[in-house]
């Protein structure tokens with residue numbers, strides 16, 4: 001039941017009409033010169049989390065000087081990178097530049113952050129520059145835990161790509177699959193939770209199966225999993241049977257799925273039970289931690305991720321530093337581009353509130369992870385989240401997976417919406 | 432009259448009322464003056480004074496923004512979608528509120544909007560609609 005007063009209505013509608021995400025840069029510049037002394041916010045990382053935060057900071061308060069530090073001139077998205085692996089999309093179509101953010105008044109520096117001094121509130125850059133900040137946003141994504149699987153190093157990742165940070169690794173895996181003989185075996189390993197994109201390894205297996213079915217139909221796909229259950233499991237298993245027969249075999253941890261070592265010269269994997277698997281193409285999705293800069297700055301806990309205040313995403317380790325995206329411990333939220341976007345908006349508004357001496361507004365988060373089992377067969381999992389005594393928690397009764405018994409139209413619609421979501425989130429952030 | 436239609440009328444009324452309003456209403460701001468929608472749940476028989484089962488929590492403009500910003504991840508910046516997901520720009524606040532509540536109650540079929548709208552109170556859905564419809568097009 002609603003209790004809106006006319007006054008409430010006018011205040012909300014009024015807030016919207018002055019919301020400045022759509023103000024022109026000229027408006028923003030006017031307001032900026034009018035401000036006494038502009039607050040300095042530095043954002044490390046121009047991925048889904050950092051780039052969203054930079055844009056929404058500028059939108060909420062154009063007077064703030066927002067500096068985004070990102071080494072890459074073109075950011076390659078994890079979402080839809082499995083399409084590139086399967087050869088159904090070009091990498092150029094998932095690569096995005098930063099001109100849109102510059103037009104919004106964000107200062108973009110293509111550089112690396114190398115150190116953070118939380119006492120002096122400064123960030124050191126690889127180029128030798130150093131930046132002062134009032135508030136710092138740390139959004140460096142993930143680092144791969146080299147060596148957690150024995151002998152799996154950055155050198156081994158040439159022969160056995162991870163392709164879990166999109167870019168050259170994505171192309172390497174795509175090319176290996178393209179060269180593989182018909183009748184070969186593709187092995188993909190999946191790590192224990194938590195990791196970036198929980199349904200990602202299974203979506204990748206699906207789209208590779210789609211590619212094999214059309215191009216190398218005698219081939220096999222083996223998933224060696226460090227877990228006994230995975231995201232959207234029933235939907236995936238059902239769809240695999242229906243679309244790919246017995247092409248995909250999933251080996252859970254209890255049936256010997258835990259990989260302990262790699263041997264690149266033999267293209268072989270050792271497992272905990274002693275069984276060895278040989279593959280023609282091997283894709284290791286290794287265990288992960290928060291991005292290196294977060295660890296160097298001691299923003300991480302003993303598990304390697306950054307604990308934060310669930311209402312604002314301010315670090316629990318240092319004041320005035322906010323950690324968002326895959327690096328953060330975000331309660332029930334998964335490590336997804338969608339969640340990163342949601343977290344970044346809440347953090348941006350909390351930072352602006354703090355700079356203006358106000359309390360942050362109540363936080364609200366959502367997530368939807370679409371997976372493509374085939375280009376015309378989509379499934380999804382959604383959640384709506386609020387902050388409770390336990391931290392960021394899913395609202396019971398909301399969210400959940402696509403229905404198990406949906407027809408082909410429903411699956412096709414969700415496949416269409418998966419691509420629609422991609423177009424929208426990219427526009428929401430980088431345009 | 433279907434509940435959705437009833438809500439439409441009431442929400443439309445406040446919008447009409449607010450459109451005529453050039454200055455804030457003179458009433459005490461802490462006293463709710465308009466109740467735009469019918470209660471979701473019947474009052475408990477034993478205590479006729481209970482007006483609602485939802486906690487009455489004022490929704491500030493800042494909270495409305497926090498709620499509504501989440502919509503743009505799928506529906507595009509300011510609700511303007513560049514792809515296959517419908518834009519929100521064609522809705523006024525009352526139409527959007529009605530539609531959101533119909534998704535929530537299962538009156539309108541959806542692939543995913545039902546799953547999302549069930550995470551909000553009716554009041555929150557209305558605040559989202561008012562905020563998004565109020566954005567500059």
Ligand SMILES: Cc1cc2nc3c(=O)[nH]c(=O)nc-3n(C[C@H](O)[C@H](O)[C@H](O)COP(=O)(O)OP(=O)(O)OC[C@H]3O[C@@H](n4cnc5c(N)ncnc54)[C@H](O)[C@@H]3O)c2cc1C
Pocket residue numbers: 044045046047048049050069070071072075077078079080081082111112113114139140141142163164165166196197200204291292293324325326327335336337338339340368369370371
């Ligand atoms: C195969 C695959 C499929 C996926 N599919 C989906 C999907 O369908 N939906 C979904 O929601 N999510 C998906 N994801 C997950 C998504 O990619 C991540 O959750 C998301 O990228 C997290 O955003 P982030 O900003 O935290 O990290 P990132 O996107 O990794 O961004 C971090 C950025 O920080 C920069 N950086 C790192 N260190 C520094 C430094 N020291 N100084 C300056 N910059 C630095 C990096 O260059 C990078 O650009 C997928 C991931 C993969 C791998």
